[in-house]
Structures are given as structure tokens and as C-alpha cells.
Amino acid sequence: MAETFAGSFTQQAPLPQEAFDAAMAVLGGARLHRYNLAGDERGEVAALEAEYAAWQGRAHCVAVASGGQAMQIALRACGIGSGDAVLTNAFTLSPVPGAIAALGARTRLVEIGEDLRIDLADLRAKSPGARALLLSLMRGHLPDMEALAAICDAAGLILIEDCAHTMGATWNGTRSGNFGHVACFSTQTYKHLNSGEGGLLCTDDPGIAARATVLSGSYMLFGRHGAGPEPDAFEAACLDMPNLSARMDALRAAILRPQLPRLKDNIARWAALYGAVAQGLRDAPGLVLPPAPPAERRVGSSIQFRVPDFSDSACEAFVAGCSARGVELKWFGRARPLGFTSAHRSWRFAGAHALPRTDAILATLFDMRLPLTFTPEDGTCIARIIRDVLGRTRAGRAA
Numbered sequence: 001m002a003e004t005f006a007g008s009f010t011q012q013a014p015l016p017q018e019a020f021d022a023a024m025a026v027l028g029g030a031r032l033h034r035y036n037l038a039g040d041e042r043g044e045v046a047a048l049e050a051e052y053a054a055w056q057g058r059a060h061c062v063a064v065a066s067g068g069q070a071m072q073i074a075l076r077a078c079g080i081g082s083g084d085a086v087l088t089n090a091f092t093l094s095p096v097p098g099a100i101a102a103l104g105a106r107t108r109l110v111e112i113g114e115d116l117r118i119d120l121a122d123l124r125a126k127s128p129g130a131r132a133l134l135l136s137l138m139r140g141h142l143p144d145m146e147a148l149a150a151i152c153d154a155a156g157l158i159l160i161e162d163c164a165h166t167m168g169a170t171w172n173g174t175r176s177g178n179f180g181h182v183a184c185f186s187t188q189t190y191k192h193l194n195s196g197e198g199g200l201l202c203t204d205d206p207g208i209a210a211r212a213t214v215l216s217g218s219y220m221l222f223g224r225h226g227a228g229p230e231p232d233a234f235e236a237a238c239l240d241m242p243n244l245s246a247r248m249d250a251l252r253a254a255i256l257r258p259q260l261p262r263l264k265d266n267i268a269r270w271a272a273l274y275g276a277v278a279q280g281l282r283d284a285p286g287l288v289l290p291p292a293p294p295a296e297r298r299v300g301s302s303i304q305f306r307v308p309d310f311s312d313s314a315c316e317a318f319v320a321g322c323s324a325r326g327v328e329l330k331w332f333g334r335a336r337p338l339g340f341t342s343a344h345r346s347w348r349f350a351g352a353h354a355l356p357r358t359d360a361i362l363a364t365l366f367d368m369r370l371p372l373t374f375t376p377e378d379g380t381c382i383a384r385i386i387r388d389v390l391g392r393t394r395a396g397r398a399a
């Protein structure tokens, strides 16, 4: 009988006991709003902001309601508004162009290369007239960050990093999120810290931090933040910035704080799991793994690969064959988006774009979640099944 896999691709690791205890303490006190504090009490959200800023190595951190809200607030805090052109790579998730659209700004999509990273030549070509690059480090693949930052500098682009998949990753020893003006993180369940929903915005710029704080909905209580700038930074921001009501609440912060000290260990576990799957897929006929540049330390919370010679129907058969054996693959070439996977043709709100190279790459790109409930042995088993189904699909046989 053909080998099958029984694990769940959507089951995240259990939360630490401290997260339960901290959540119960918050619930017991009923002070769930971040500014509902007793006396001089600091509160869970301010404590998370201080701890995350220190961990990330940035001066300021503002906790918000989601990663998408972090991006929208970051763009506004950088002065981006209606009609401005904002660049972003075309391989990303819909909240990225969604954040740009929410401002009434114009999305200018940049091609990706076969390495799944933003195409730096196309970025350079599309930069004139654009105000910012919202760089989506989609699925954790880091481009040459020094070269990218130099292009942004030369073109006068504000650089905002979408680090939803790179929290904890580094490029040449520098933490992802520390290359641009602002970095945005998500603490949604499928990312590297899990509070269901949530976002973190980091910057060294006191003006951006002040504007982001007021935009998040600080009700003139910006002094109660954990890693905010000096009070004078709020002078203009507190009257000029609209309140977008995108705060994080105490319950989520309480759940997140005990996870942060465990992130380093979790990254090591993800590396072992990713390594096992990648090793198992290496040299599989027809399958291409993205390159792993020596400067990159990725967080292996998912894996991608291409099968460039597959037709659409072969891609469909391959996904169905893997699914029948318990391995859940997503395919970026699907004509209609499914679940969390989508391509630029389904972002009608962002306008129509001609991206022949990106389309050709996404047409045979597969994606798989690697939750930490899987062991490296699971990874090896998953890779064996993928190889087997791949071989059968290539031979035109049923999985």
C-alpha cells in the first residue's frame, strides 16, 4: 500500500503554559483594553512592545490589531496617501496590495525572479515616480538586502519591510526588518508567534513611531506605550493623525509575551524540519527548490518548489495525488484563488498588471506549510510521498 501522512498541516504547536496563565490573569482582572490600567500598572501590551523592540533591535515598537493594519499604518505614518505610487513584489499575499489600496494609493507590482525574490532590475526600472517600496518577504525568501537598500536609497524610496514570514530571520547577520524605515510583523496563527490575530510595527524613527502610535488609536494615551518616542515627538502627530482604531488588546499581548523567549528554539526546530523536507526533495527529477543564499538564515515555516515542465492539468493531478496521500500542497498557478493562496490577477482592486515572468513562475509553484507539530521524521516522510506522487504524475500514472 502506498505510504500516507496523517499529520495536520493547519495544526500549530501548543502554546506554552505561561501563555495560559497570563491569559487567565488578564481575564480574571477584566482589564482587556490596553489602556484600561490600574494606577501605574504597565500592562501587557506596553510590556510586549518593550520586549519586542529589544528582541528586534529597534528603538520603537507599536503593537496593533493585525499585520495588515501594521502595513497600512506604516504607509500612512511615512506620509503615503491618496494617488501615491507604492511598489511591491508581485509574489505576496492579498493584505499587502490591500494595505496600499486602503490608502487610495496606487500599487505598482514588481516582477519576481526564479529565486522567488523581488527582481532588482525590474525594481530599479519601476522606481521613478514611486514614493515607497512595501517589500514583502514572501514565504521568508530574502533578496540581496544590501543591494535592495542601495536601490531604494538611490531612488529616494521609503522602504517598508513586510516581515510576516521573516520574524527572526537574518541577512548577513542583520535581522530582517532592520534594513528599512519601518518593519511590519504579523502574529496571526500561521506566522512565527501566535495570538490568533495581531501585528507589530518597528522603527528607529521617532516621528514615524509617534504617528503610528496615534494612528493605531491611542486616544491621547500615547505615554502608556512600552517602546514609544519622547513626548515631544507627539506634538504634531496627536492632532494630525486620524484614529484608525487598530489597537492590540491585553489578552493577545499576554499570550504573545511568553512565546517570544521561545522563538529562537522554534527557529532551530523549523530549520531541522525544513532541512529534512528539502533534503528529501533534493534532486527529485523535474523539481526545483529555490536557492538558499549563504547570507540568508531563513525561518523554515513553509517550503516552496517548482516543477517547471508541468502543465496546468499535471499541476492539478499532482496536488490531488499528494492530497490523497495526506500531503497538503498549495498551487499558485490556479486560475481562481483558493484559501490563503492568491495571485495578482485576483487583486482587481489593485488594477491590471502585465507580469509575464512572475506569471510563468507562479504557474508551476507549489507551497507547503511546515507547522512545528511536525518532526523532522515527518518531514522526511512528506518528502518521500511528494517524490513518489511527482514520479507517478510525470509518468502519467495515478497517484
Ligand SMILES: *Cc1c(COP(=O)(O)O)cnc(C)c1O
Residues within 6 Å of the ligand: 066, 067, 068, 069, 092, 093, 095, 096, 136, 137, 138, 139, 162, 164, 165, 186, 187, 188, 197, 198, 199
Ligand atoms: C499574513 C501576511 C500578512 C498580514 O498578516 P495579517 O496579520 O493576516 O494581516 C502580510 N504579508 C504576508 C506575506 C502575509 O503572509
